[in-house]
Amino acid sequence: KIDTEKQENLTADFASLGFSRSQSISAEHNRGISELLQAIDDLLLPPYAAPEIKHQTSNAKRPLAIAIIGRPNVGKSSLINSSVRSERAIVSELPGTTRDAVDISYRRNGQEFLFIDTAGIRRRGKHSSSVEVFSVMRAERSVRRADLCVLIVDLTMGVTAQDKRIAGLIQKARKAAIVVLNKWDLIKPKRNQKKMVAQLIDETRARLFFLDYAPVLVASAFTGENVVKLFTLMDHVQHAAQQHIGTGLLNRLLRATFAANPPPIVSGRCLKLFYAAQTSGKQDRRLQPPEFVLFVNDPRLLSEAYRRYLEARIRKAQPYPGLPIILTLRPRNETREK
Structure with a gap:
């Protein structure tokens, strides 16, 4: 009270x-009801990893955890069933059939996958019951727990505001991502299919501009068309996660970038780069984003626009499909202390 x-x-x-x-x-x-439910949910399960994928002795041996997320009734469970070629997830025309995250193991070409079928994520203000609140919390937790997130979008509705919010969860969690435009069978034209696919991909990238690193796949979980290409894209993302830009090349690239287009002046000062190095990817077998540490005069001088510019320049040298690029700035005196 x-x-x-x-x-x-x-x-x-x-x-x-x-x-x-x-x-x-x-x-x-x-x-305080939402806070109470969140506190309860925090006590029910480990916050990031389920027992099946936790405390493995080797990252290379543990399955690749893939969270299938999206709004209700966009075909998340159908996509999993089509991918594993088996009725492993419950499918219904009624939205909200999946209430909790369900783990589905699958082996393909010698690699283990762990698909996480999640509840559809609605807007917070439209929850009809505490059960649904918990379902959404579990779906959000699945994003944090996954190695890679597959965002399912209903092609018959296009990218909605809620799709953008869900994509924002992926971006905030800094997760690898693939976008699947599902239900292609319902809008597929008889002619100019390639042109329409290209147009749909361009429109999706424009709407999800903050997730522009994610490959976009047009598919139909119902007919199975292009679903197998999802595994090809996942292979590309895994390969990209192991790519490493040499320190010499990286520093030459960034110095040339700073010289060609200097950072904006902030309060009479300008960001200066002294040294940079990639801290992930070379020997890391986990699917995690490439991270670069830049030693500068003052990290506070980096604007968000210039951060995006630097990320774009790095991505031009090494595309890193499906992976966000993480830039960590440190003042030069940290190197002296070490």
Whole structure:
């Protein structure tokens, strides 16, 4: 019955009871309910990895965890069934059939895959029950847990605002990603199919510009058309994750970039690059984004626009399909301390 902000002060009296965690709520006014459900969900399962893929002795031997995410009824379960060529996930025309993340193991060409079939992610304000709230929390957790996220978009509806929000979850988690435009069979024209596919991909990239590193695949889970190409794209992403730009080449590239298009001046100061190195990819067998450390005079001088510019220049030298590029800036004095 903590109905107002002023009543929050009353919760201090409960600290003497010795509980490590407490949550104030108001059932009548729906205050703190989402926070309570999140706290409960945090206690139910490990936060990032399920037992099947946790504490493996070798990253190379553990399965590639792939989260299939998207809005309700876009064909997530159908895509998994089509991929593994078996009715392993429940499929229904009713949205919301999948309520929890379901792990589906699959072996192909000697590689182990772990597909994570998730509940459809709706807008937070439209949850109809606590069960659905938990379902969405589990779906969001699956994004963090996965090595790679496959975002399913319904071609009959195009990229919606909610699709963009879900893509934002992938971007925020810095996960490898592939976008699948599903239900191609419902809009497939009799002529000029290649032209339409190219147009659909361009439109998707424009709408999901912040996820532009993700390959886009037009497919039909219902007929199976192009579904096998998903594995080809995943192979490309895994290969890209092991690519490494040599330190010499990287520094020449970035110095030329800074010289050709200098960073903007901020409060009378300009960002200066002293040294750069890639800290991932060379011997890393896990599917993780390439990370580059740049030693500069002051990391605060880097604008978001110039960060994107640097990422684009690096990607031109090494495309890294399906992988976000992470730039970490450190002041030069850190190198001296080491």
